[in-house]
Structure formats: C-alpha cells, structure tokens
Amino acid sequence: MIRINESSPIPIYQQIIEGMQREILSGVFGADDRLPSIRELAIELKVNPNTISRAYQELSTAGTIYFKRGQGAYVAPKSADDLLEQAKSEMAKHILEIIAIARSMNLDRMQVRKIFDAVLEQQEVK
Amino acid sequence: MIRINESSPIPIYQQIIEGMQREILSGVFGADDRLPSIRELAIELKVNPNTISRAYQELSTAGTIYFKRGQGAYVAPKSADDLLEQAKSEMAKHILEIIAIARSMNLDRMQVRKIFDAVLEQQEVK
Amino acid sequence: MIRINESSPIPIYQQIIEGMQREILSGVFGADDRLPSIRELAIELKVNPNTISRAYQELSTAGTIYFKRGQGAYVAPKSADDLLEQAKSEMAKHILEIIAIARSMNLDRMQVRKIFDAVLEQQEVK
C-alpha cells in the first residue's frame, strides 16, 4: 500500500516511485510480476492518471520495470538487486546528512552512535 | 561562510536559512550578535537582496533572529538552544528514513548498525 | 469580498491576510474549501500575484490554509476555531489599549463603560 501526501514538498509521482521501489524491494512484487494498471492505481490512490504514468515512465527508464505493449507494466528481473544497491546509497545519503548535523553540533562519534542506537531501539528494529 | 549551490533543487533562500542556523548552532554568531546586513550578504553571496530578505524573514518568524529598527538583524538569545532541539529532531527524521529503508531490505539491527559505523569511520568523525 | 486600501499604511499583503481570516471566520469559506487561485485573486484585487502569494504563504505558515500540489489553496480544518481564539486575543489587545488610555485620563470603570456603550449604540451593534 502506497500512501500519498498531497501537501508534501515531495512530488506525488516521486512518492509513487519510492513506494513502488519499496514494494518491489520487500518482495510484494517479484520478478516479472504484473503491476497494477495506470488506471487502477490512479483510482486507488485518488490521483490523476498522468501522475501514475509519469512515475511508471521513470521507473521504466531506470530499468526497474518494463512495459508489454497492451498488457501493462512488469517488474524487471534484476530490479530487486539494483534496488538493493540504490537503497544502500540512499541510506548512505541519510547517514551523511546525520554526520553533517552532528558536526555543526560538535558531537563526536560515540555520541552520534548513542543517539542512533536509541532511535533504533525505540523503533523496535528487530 | 555560507556556500550557495545554484544547481541544487533546494531553494537558495532555504540554503541560506540552513547555513545561518548552522553558523548560530556552531557558535560563529552568538546570542545578540549582529548578522551581516541584507545588502552585504546579498553582495557576498552574489544573490538578489530579496532572496536574503526572505531567508532573514523566515528566521525571524521562527524566532531565531530578531530585527532592530534601522540597525539590522540580531541572533535571538535562546536560539542556539532551540536550534539544538531542532537539529536533534532533524537527525531523528533521517534515522527514521534509514530504518524505513532497512525494513524494506529486511535488515536487522546489527546489520544497520554496522553500515552506520562503517560510514562514520570512513567520514572520519572524530 | 476583500477590499484593498492602497493608501493605508497597512501593507497590502497584510490586508489580504486579514480579509481572508475574516471570510474564514465568518464562514464564507468553510473547512477544506478551495480558495481562489493566486492568479485569480491577483486579477480581482488588481494586485501583483507575488503579493497574493506572500499573503497565502503566511496564512499557510500560520496553519490557517494548506496547499495541494497543483490544485490550489484550501482552508485548514481547524482554522475557524483557531481564528476565533486569535480574534479574541486581538480584541483583548484593543481593550488593553483602551484601558491604558483611560488610566492616563484618570477615568474610572463606570466612565469607560459608558463611553464604550455609547459607541456600541451609535454603531448599531445589534
């Protein structure tokens, strides 16, 4: 299930892209599975079909999904692996952001690690 | 020193806000210190004064700085503390993002912590 | 209908903010109603779109309205209640001003009340 925030600064098509990536990554959609059609998804998310179309288009350009003429969109075979790489680099970005903030707060490694662990625990990451 | 990245998708006025917050947080500007005037900063950053004005305006609305009529902008006394809180919640957001990604990758706590530490080391956080 | 007084010392964007607040408070625009678009209102009030934008922006920051991407501005659900509170404190400010003046005139409570009532009557408040 993808959730759209209409007031977020993140473009809706981008939110859809990220949602789809997450679902593919976590196995909701496997290799060569058929994705919901543009119209279906548009109705489900209460969004303009153009917006879904753009999201699918970009996913296709990135090689994450592919289209079969007249049949819809499918998950590209290697995409789970690619997305794994992508997710890692995404995580790295966030970590770098955290480090930048930590630096302006003059925190050392121990302190940052401590804060990080606290949130991990609180969020009950297994 | 604030650096503007003209090709970043982050608006210039936002970059200035963040830059100023960082300088106040790290003590470059202390409580009740005078900030550079709008025109000065505009020239220094090679940006339109309106853009600086907007940044200062938002910082003022947020209570981070205040204006004295005809004299310029000054750092609000409590703002360093407030910014510390703000920075923490900013860090928390990024950590939550990391957790969300980790979950879709089916990572457990140990693995996340390991990745995090690796980046900390690599970035030479003291 | 909002009326702009071009010769007033009160900035136009401020007049628009107050006008909108009044219309929301008095129910012309209800919760989640769509406001006129920036361009529409700009034409109607014969004002630069930037000026409307600034007014909407501040209303949004204050939580009175919110934006849906590509669709326009909408009245925030709780804003009528919030505005009620705000209006009350606004009234209190004016009353305090009256009291300050009364004190420097050495008036007692009875006299102030009498003046107040006289104006109420004259203005035909029902």
Place this chain on the structure above:
Amino acid sequence: MIRINESSPIPIYQQIIEGMQREILSGVFGADDRLPSIRELAIELKVNPNTISRAYQELSTAGTIYFKRGQGAYVAPKSADDLLEQAKSEMAKHILEIIAIARSMNLDRMQVRKIFDAVLEQQEVK
C-alpha cells in the same frame, strides 16, 4: 518613564510621542513645564538624538509643546485639554476595531459588553 521597544513595528519616534502625550495627559508634566532636553532624553532612552528631535518636532507641529530658543521644549498651556480630545478619539478607534472583530465573529452587543467588562475587571480598573 517612557519605554522603547526597538523591535516593535511602531517607529521609535512614534513611541516617544505617545509616551510624552501620556505623561502630559496624566500630569507628570504640567502647562509650561520644561521637558527633558533632546540630549538628556536621548541618553536616557538610549536612542539617537535625531529620533528624539523628530518626536519633539512633531509634538511641536501638533501644538502640544513649544520651543524657547536656546532654552528647550515646554508644554503648551492648552495641550492637556487637546490631548484629552485626542485620547477620546483614540479610544473610539479602538472601540471601532473591537466592533469590527465582533461583527466577523457574529457577536451581539450583550456578548461584546460582557467580554469588555471581564477584561476591565481583570485589569482592576478602579
């Protein structure tokens, strides 16, 4: 004693004018009393002498005070009476503002009067 708020939207010279009017109205300075010199007041209020000068100038133009060459500023004889009139009309303005707010809140006369009385009581107007 006049208090200056450097961050207020009300110009400093205006704050001084109002402070002076209040002091004359309440009898701190009587007819033909000498006011503090521009320099004295500037030092006391920690304000630029130009600013005091402008305040005195406007008070003089309004006939509230008069200058004796080389001797300073004095309270004009009739000014207490004039200021009384002025204070009344000032009060009327505030009352009109209150009524405007009350109208947008759809309050009737009784309700407005009640709020007004409550604040009077709370402020311990004798």
Place this chain on the structure above:
DNA sequence: GTGGTCTAGACCACG
C-alpha cells in the same frame, strides 16, 4: 491550469 523561486529595480520609512 496550479504554486514556487528568483531577479531587477523602484520607492518608502526609519535611524
């Protein structure tokens, strides 16, 4: 169509 950002330049009030 919607809002968002930015520039250039003008004019103003204030200190």
Place this chain on the structure above:
DNA sequence: GTGGTCTAGACCACT
C-alpha cells in the same frame, strides 16, 4: 546606512 513593500516579468516543476 537599515529593512519593508511592491511590481513586472521570467522560468520552473507539478497536476
């Protein structure tokens, strides 16, 4: 010198 307001107009991303 300071900030504040406003206009005109351009360009952009999003729906």
